Amino acid sequence: MSMxxxxxxxxxxxxxxxxGDVFASAARDLxxxxxxAELAAKLxxxxxxxxxxxxxxxxxxxxxxxxxxxxxxxxLVAVGLTLGRSSQPAPVPGTVPKSATAPVAVxxxxxxxxxxxxxxxxxxxxxxxxxxxxAGASSSKAAxxxxxxxxxxxxxxxxxxxxxxxxxxxxxxxxxHRARFPNGVLxxxxxxxxxxxxxxxxxxxxxxxxxxxxxxxxxxxAHQRMVDEAVPK
Amino acid sequence: xxxxPRPSVRQIFDEHARYIWRTLRHLGIPEAEAPDLCQEVxxxxxxxxxxxxxxxxxxxxxxxxxxRVASEYRRRPHVRKETPLLEPASESExxxxxxxxxxxxxxxxxxxxxxxxxDKRQVVVLYEIEGFSMKEVAExxxxxxxxxxxxxxxxxxxxxxxxxxxxxxxx
Numbered sequence: 387m388s389m390x391x392x393x394x395x396x397x398x399x400x401x402x403x404x405x406g407d408v409f410a411s412a413a414r415d416l417x418x419x420x421x422x423a424e425l426a427a428k429l430x431x432x433x434x435x436x437x438x439x440x441x442x443x444x445x446x447x448x449x450x451x452x453x454x455x456x457x458x459x460x461x462l463v464a465v466g467l468t469l470g471r472s473s474q475p476a477p478v479p480g481t482v483p484k485s486a487t488a489p490v491a492v493x494x495x496x497x498x499x500x501x502x503x504x505x506x507x508x509x510x511x512x513x514x515x516x517x518x519x520x521a522g523a524s525s526s527k528a529a530x531x532x533x534x535x536x537x538x539x540x541x542x543x544x545x546x547x548x549x550x551x552x553x554x555x556x557x558x559x560x561x562x563h564r565a566r567f568p569n570g571v572l573x574x575x576x577x578x579x580x581x582x583x584x585x586x587x588x589x590x591x592x593x594x595x596x597x598x599x600x601x602x603x604x605x606x607x608a609h610q611r612m613v614d615e616a617v618p619k
Numbered sequence: 620x621x622x623x624p625r626p627s628v629r630q631i632f633d634e635h636a637r638y639i640w641r642t643l644r645h646l647g648i649p650e651a652e653a654p655d656l657c658q659e660v661x662x663x664x665x666x667x668x669x670x671x672x673x674x675x676x677x678x679x680x681x682x683x684x685x686x687r688v689a690s691e692y693r694r695r696p697h698v699r700k701e702t703p704l705l706e707p708a709s710e711s712e713x714x715x716x717x718x719x720x721x722x723x724x725x726x727x728x729x730x731x732x733x734x735x736x737x738d739k740r741q742v743v744v745l746y747e748i749e750g751f752s753m754k755e756v757a758e759x760x761x762x763x764x765x766x767x768x769x770x771x772x773x774x775x776x777x778x779x780x781x782x783x784x785x786x787x788x789x790x
Contacts, residue, residue, distance in 0.1 A: 392753045393771070395746065404782055405775070408731055409747045411724035417640045417653070425636065425654050432665045433629045 427571045430537030538567040538576075545579050553586035574600075578609045578616075585616045593617050625673075628665045631681065636661070638749065639685050645732055645744045646689035659688050675758060682749070683759045686741055693737060731778045739774035742767050 396406040397413070417425075426433060545559035560580035563570065570576070577600045584593035597617040601610065626634075640657050648656050663684050671680055732740055738760075745756045757767040 392746075395750070396775070397747065405731075405778055408724070408727050408778075412645060412728040412748045413641075415641055415644065415725050415728065416637045421640070421654070422636055425640075425657055426632065428654065428658055429632070429661050432662055433632055 423571055427539065430539035434537045538563060538570040538572050541566070542572055542575055542579065545576075545583075549579065549583060549586070553583040556580075557583035557587065574604050574607055574609050577604075578612050581613055582616045590617075625668065625671065626677070628661065628668060631664060631668075631677070632661060635678070635681055639681070642682065642685050642744060642749060643689055645728065645748060646686070646740060647693055647733065647737075648689055652692070656688055656692055660685050663688070676755075679751075679755050679759055682745065682751070683761075686745075686759060690737060690741075731781060734777060734781050735774050738762075739770045739777070742770040743774045743778075746771055 395409070396403060397410040399406050402410065541559060541563050545556045545563065548556040548559060557580055560576050560583060563572075563576045564580075567573075567576075577596065581593050581596050581600065584590075584596060594617055597613050600607070600613050604610070607613075636657065639660055640653055643653050643656050643660075644650065660681075664681065667684075671677070675683075732743065735743065741760050742756055745751045745759060746753060751759065753767050753771070754764060757764040760767065762770075
């Protein structure tokens with residue numbers, strides 16, 4: 387807002403000068419919705435966490451602090467899933483590539499996720515079995531289901547970490563993610579985790595069904611290869 | 620202290636992020652660096668929001684952070700050596716109905732702003748593009764009001780001169 391003594395803005399002067407035209411066009415130079423969505427994904431814990439604190443010290447939030455975004459989280463999911471396969475040699479993750487900080491395409495998830503099959507309610511999660519709890523003590527002790535992680539990135543990171551020791555807990559968290567972030571930008575990553583969790587729980591038909599829904603909802607997804615590996619045809 | 624409830628970081632992001640991004644770009648941050656710098660702004664907002672006392676408006680406070688983040692970036696040694704004026708079309712421009720025109724306009728803006736030093740550039744961006752009053756501009760960049768006026772007049776003269784020189788060269 388201008389004060390009485392302020393000179394008229396050049397974009398408001400009529401007839402408008404060339405300089406006024408330049409400033410008027412500058413005001414239209416805004417980022418796209420996709421760029422903003424990507425930024426929001428990068429900022430996950432910062433946007434949804436309590437103020438005045440550092441982002442939660444989860445791997446995901448550490449990555450955010452380091453400027454690593456959605457692409458890196460996808461990489462994290464991929465590396466985590468691969469590491470979790472006991473039958474395969476585990477690649478040694480090196481440093482996160484610089485390119486992970488570069489903008490990545492964020493695919494709109496809402497319409498796609500709406501077509502996925504219904505899942506058990508995230509409001510009534512089944513607790514992990516004693517065996518799973520014992521096996522996954524190190525991965526699932528971070529937070530019970532009731533302690534909601536602040537962001538979708540943090541929630542999925544928690545689910546990914548739970549995959550090895552407690553796939554049922556990982557599945558609960560993935561379903562909780564779907565309930566809390568139905569339009570989340572990490573919907574594909576969530577589905578990959580859920581499918582892998584179903585496979586490990588030997589719920590083959592459920593895994594097949596969810597994998598089929600994934601392929602229909604996200605044709606050409608970069609995660610399709612991982613889905614195919616989890617649910618061989 | 621304002622009686623208005625303090626918005627959350629998410630609310631601030633939803634309302635201001637696109638304008639913070641735009642401001643960073645006009646302050647000389649390259650397109651490729653804008654996401655990281657915007658991220659820096661909101662990390663600072665997250666850290667400091669609880670201590671925001673409402674002595675200034677939230678928007679003024681927010682743009683103060685933005686100005687300082689951009690200034691700090693432009694003081695980095697590797698940045699000072701670079702003079703990136705013209706850039707390829709961004710994603711949003713490629714989707715625009717006339718991308719060539721959008722690109723030309725953006726390059727014209729960046730080209731003109733690039734002839735200004737940081738002090739004048741900040742005043743022009745905040746006043747001419749972001750619509751702050753000159754009093755708010757002076758508050759954001761922490762200088763006397765008369766100094767802000769002087770910078771604005773000097774910046775306008777410089778840019779007008781550059782445009783005229785360009786016209787003369789073309790004719």
